[in-house]
Amino acid sequence: MVGSPVLFVAIPLLAAFIIPLTGMIWKNSVRIIPGLVLAFMFALSISLMGYVSEHGTIVEVIAGWKPPIGINLVFSPFTGFLTMLMTFLGFMVWLYSYKFKRNVDFEPSMKYFILLMLLVTGSVGIVLTGDIFNMFVFIEIVSISGYGLTSFYTRRDSAEAAFKFLFMGAIASTFLLIAIMIIYSQLGTLNIADIAEKMPLMDNKLKVLSLVFFILAIGVEAEIFPLNGWAPDVYTQAPGPIGAAFAGIVVKAAIYASVRLVYTMYDFGGAFDLFIIIGLITFIVAETTALRQDRLKRMLAYSSIGQMGLVMIAFGIGTKEGVYAALFLMFNHAIIKSLLFFSGSYLVFNKKNKYIKHVNGMGKYLPITSVLFTIGSFAIIGLPPFSGFWSKLAVLTAAADSKMVILIAVILIISILEAVYYLRVVNRIYFFDKKEKTETQKPSINALIAMICLGIIVLVIGFYPDLISGYLDRAATDLMDKGNYIKEVLTINK
Amino acid sequence: MKIAIILISLGILGFYLMDIFFGIGFGVQHFSNGVKDLYLSNSKDILKVSNVVTSIVVNFRGFDTLGEVTVLFLASTALGGILYKKRHHVGERSVLFPASRIVMSGAKLLFPSIVLLGAYVFIHGHLSPGGGFQGGTIIATGFLLMLLTYRNYSVSHNRLVYFESLAGILFISIGLVGYFSKGSFLENVLPVGNMNDLFSGGVIGIIYIAVGFKVAAELTGIIYTVLHEKD
Numbered sequence: 001m002v003g004s005p006v007l008f009v010a011i012p013l014l015a016a017f018i019i020p021l022t023g024m025i026w027k028n029s030v031r032i033i034p035g036l037v038l039a040f041m042f043a044l045s046i047s048l049m050g051y052v053s054e055h056g057t058i059v060e061v062i063a064g065w066k067p068p069i070g071i072n073l074v075f076s077p078f079t080g081f082l083t084m085l086m087t088f089l090g091f092m093v094w095l096y097s098y099k100f101k102r103n104v105d106f107e108p109s110m111k112y113f114i115l116l117m118l119l120v121t122g123s124v125g126i127v128l129t130g131d132i133f134n135m136f137v138f139i140e141i142v143s144i145s146g147y148g149l150t151s152f153y154t155r156r157d158s159a160e161a162a163f164k165f166l167f168m169g170a171i172a173s174t175f176l177l178i179a180i181m182i183i184y185s186q187l188g189t190l191n192i193a194d195i196a197e198k199m200p201l202m203d204n205k206l207k208v209l210s211l212v213f214f215i216l217a218i219g220v221e222a223e224i225f226p227l228n229g230w231a232p233d234v235y236t237q238a239p240g241p242i243g244a245a246f247a248g249i250v251v252k253a254a255i256y257a258s259v260r261l262v263y264t265m266y267d268f269g270g271a272f273d274l275f276i277i278i279g280l281i282t283f284i285v286a287e288t289t290a291l292r293q294d295r296l297k298r299m300l301a302y303s304s305i306g307q308m309g310l311v312m313i314a315f316g317i318g319t320k321e322g323v324y325a326a327l328f329l330m331f332n333h334a335i336i337k338s339l340l341f342f343s344g345s346y347l348v349f350n351k352k353n354k355y356i357k358h359v360n361g362m363g364k365y366l367p368i369t370s371v372l373f374t375i376g377s378f379a380i381i382g383l384p385p386f387s388g389f390w391s392k393l394a395v396l397t398a399a400a401d402s403k404m405v406i407l408i409a410v411i412l413i414i415s416i417l418e419a420v421y422y423l424r425v426v427n428r429i430y431f432f433d434k435k436e437k438t439e440t441q442k443p444s445i446n447a448l449i450a451m452i453c454l455g456i457i458v459l460v461i462g463f464y465p466d467l468i469s470g471y472l473d474r475a476a477t478d479l480m481d482k483g484n485y486i487k488e489v490l491t492i493n494k
Numbered sequence: 495m496k497i498a499i500i501l502i503s504l505g506i507l508g509f510y511l512m513d514i515f516f517g518i519g520f521g522v523q524h525f526s527n528g529v530k531d532l533y534l535s536n537s538k539d540i541l542k543v544s545n546v547v548t549s550i551v552v553n554f555r556g557f558d559t560l561g562e563v564t565v566l567f568l569a570s571t572a573l574g575g576i577l578y579k580k581r582h583h584v585g586e587r588s589v590l591f592p593a594s595r596i597v598m599s600g601a602k603l604l605f606p607s608i609v610l611l612g613a614y615v616f617i618h619g620h621l622s623p624g625g626g627f628q629g630g631t632i633i634a635t636g637f638l639l640m641l642l643t644y645r646n647y648s649v650s651h652n653r654l655v656y657f658e659s660l661a662g663i664l665f666i667s668i669g670l671v672g673y674f675s676k677g678s679f680l681e682n683v684l685p686v687g688n689m690n691d692l693f694s695g696g697v698i699g700i701i702y703i704a705v706g707f708k709v710a711a712e713l714t715g716i717i718y719t720v721l722h723e724k725d
Contacts (some may be wrong), residue, residue, distance in 0.1 A: 004673075006673065006679040009557075009560075010666055010669060010670060010673070010679060013560065013564055013662070013666055014662075014663065014666045014667075014670075016564070016567070016662075017567070017658075017659045017662030017663050017666065018659065018663060020655045020658070020659050021655070021656070021659045021660075024652070024655075060678075061678055062556070062557045062678060062679050062680055063553055063554065063556050063557070063672070063678060063679065063680040063681050063682075064672075064676060064678040064681035064682070065536075065553075065554055068529050068532070069529055069532050069533065069536070069554055070554055070555070071555060071557045071558065107574065107575070107578050108575050108578050111571050111572065111574055111575030111578075112575065114571055115568065115571060115572060115575070118564065118568055125561075133555070133558060134555075134557060134558055134561070137558050137561035137562060137565070138561060140561070140562075140565050141561060141564055141565055141568060144565055144568045144569055144572065145568050145572070147572060148568065148571065148572025148573075148575060148576065149572075151572075151576055152575065152576070154576055182518065185518050185520065185524065186518070186524055186525070187524075187525060187528070188524065188525035188527070188528020188529060188530060189528055189529050190529075198525075201525075203517065205514050205517065206514060206517065206518065209511075209514050
């Protein structure tokens with residue numbers, strides 16, 4: 001073992017404190033150091049994944065106190081898979097925005113890279129931690145860097161979006177604290193494994209109440225239907241790469257948190273049905289709203305919410321196939337939606353309101369970006385040679401195995417809506433003529449590399465889904481095996 | 495009509511919430527094998543720290559404190575990034591009217607003692623109530639007093655950045671020293687000494703001093719950024 005899970009948090013924080021000092025000496029270091037740190041995190045996650053697949057879950061204690069007393073980090077096949085995905089995407093977002101505000105101001109660009117790095121760190125922390133209060137702290141880190149990044153352009157609209165997000169996030173934090181307080185008052189512990197073991201001792205009323213507070217709090221970050229009012233505004237107003245970071249990293253961490261709660265801590269039948277109902281409502285409402293949008297980024301935002309609804313449905317099926325399908329969807333959505341946000345930002349670059357009609361005829365002016373956007377659109381609809389096909393198929397087979405026929409019908413009908421609004425944009429790119437005289441912006445070389453990397457992944461996974469199914473299978477088995485998680489954490493001998 | 499429905503449903507919701515909350519029973523013994531007894535005995539016997547709150551905050555759950563320090567750092571970073579373009583140059587701040595002579599002399603007199611009190615609070619964090627966050631906040635209020643009183647009082651931005659960064663680096667370095675020498679991040683590496691001595695509790699005191707400097711620098715930086723905003 002080369003490193004250990006705590007370095008995922010310690011090294012980025014150390015770098016975040018060092019960057020303001022090095023920035024005084026060498027200005028480019030504020031761009032380079034975050035990239036090095038994110039690359040290090042990705043490499044570390046790959047090396048630890050290799051170790052985990054041979055030797056089993058890594059449980060690391062902090063400050064030398066064993067789990068019920070101290071905080072611990074858990075690097076299992078499930079959390080490791082998500083960590084790998086998030087750190088990879090974090091690196092891609094950094095690569096895409098390497099030249100961000102290059103010639104404008106030094107100080108804002110420094111803050112941008114620090115906030116971006118800590119956004120990824122916080123999300124990784126949410127996934128790795130084995131303690132609910134520690135999870136709360138990491139959710140705070142993610143939210144506050146999110147508020148800062150949303151209002152980064154300091155325009156009126158971005159301030160409004162950030163304020164909306166801040167308001168909902170603050171209420172969510174309070175609810176999360178109330179839920180944690182209820183659990184601590186009844187069980188006297190904050191460790192997730194310890195809580196999971198003692199959960200049967202808790203009064204049923206309080207169990208349900210704390211679960212409701214948890215779902216309300218985490219639902220804000222996870223973009224569950226009635227709580228996602230902030231999401232479209234934030235995706236529209238934040239800088240382009242940050243939309244990808246939200247869709248690919250932050251939301252994945254929040255979904256992880258709710259899944260960890262329901263599968264490991266609470267683990268009763270009604271909660272799974274709740275997942276399916278919430279997921280279905282989110283999926284239907286978001287996809288129908290996306291159909292009506294006339295701005296590109298808003299459409300992508302609603303589509304992102306809809307995909308998260310589908311992930312919730314897949315987790316709600318509650319079988320191993322369902323978890324497998326949900327993880328596959330999360331992986332695909334992270335890659336594809338980042339690709340769409342990256343290429344979409346260039347298609348409507350320099351346009352004032354970023355309407356969908358601005359992409360008219362871009363196929364001629366920006367050929368590579370247009371092809372990449374088209375690949376992304378086809379993949380997210382679920383057309384066969386692309387990776388999105390396999391995940392959607394996995395959801396449908398999982399639902400079929402559990403004999404949920406109506407669910408399959410609804411998913412298929414809504415998928416048609418999805419096809420309509422994505423193909424509409426692709427149609428405009430290739431078969432309409434460009435009317436306005438505004439200049440198009442050629443993507444910078446680093447942005448192009450990031451987009452092509454993601455595009456290649458979409459194609460490769462489309463042709464060889466077996467490359468990833470081994471990881472997914474192990475991750476799904478790990479999540480379903482609650483007893484093993486408790487045993488691994490509580491019987492650690494440091 | 496709409497308002498009536500909302501009020502009634504809120505009332506029903508509130509009633510059941512209160513019902514459940516009264517069922518929690520604060521102060522009643524629910525559990526026998528919680529972590530609280532372990533915290534008490536361990537901080538007395540192993541860490542030799544008389545302020546149990548401090549030993550929980552800095553050692554047992556030190557990772558959370560690192561996170562909270564980062565939250566504050568993020569808040570000041572985000573604020574600096576957003577308000578960047580609107581900053582005045584040093585010395586042309588808009589105070590509406592100058593403070594009276596009494597306030598000016600009083601502030602000059604109080605400032606050193608406020609800083610001293612803050613330093614006392616965070617240095618004795620493991621012995622008496624208070625700690626890094628509280629002490630840092632007290633110091634920042636001293637700077638706030640000076641900034642409000644004197645029109646031309648200015649704090650060097652670079653110096654704040656030095657303090658902030660070095661204190662943060664110190665915190666994580668202590669953690670990494672524990673990681674490389676004992677195998678666990680933030681683990682105590684120094685001798686714990688005797689209870690109630692100033693030099694007791696191992697690394698707890700040093701971490702709290704770092705936190706104190708960091709919080710003071712960050713809050714002062716936030717106040718400074720906001721005061722220097724143009725209309």
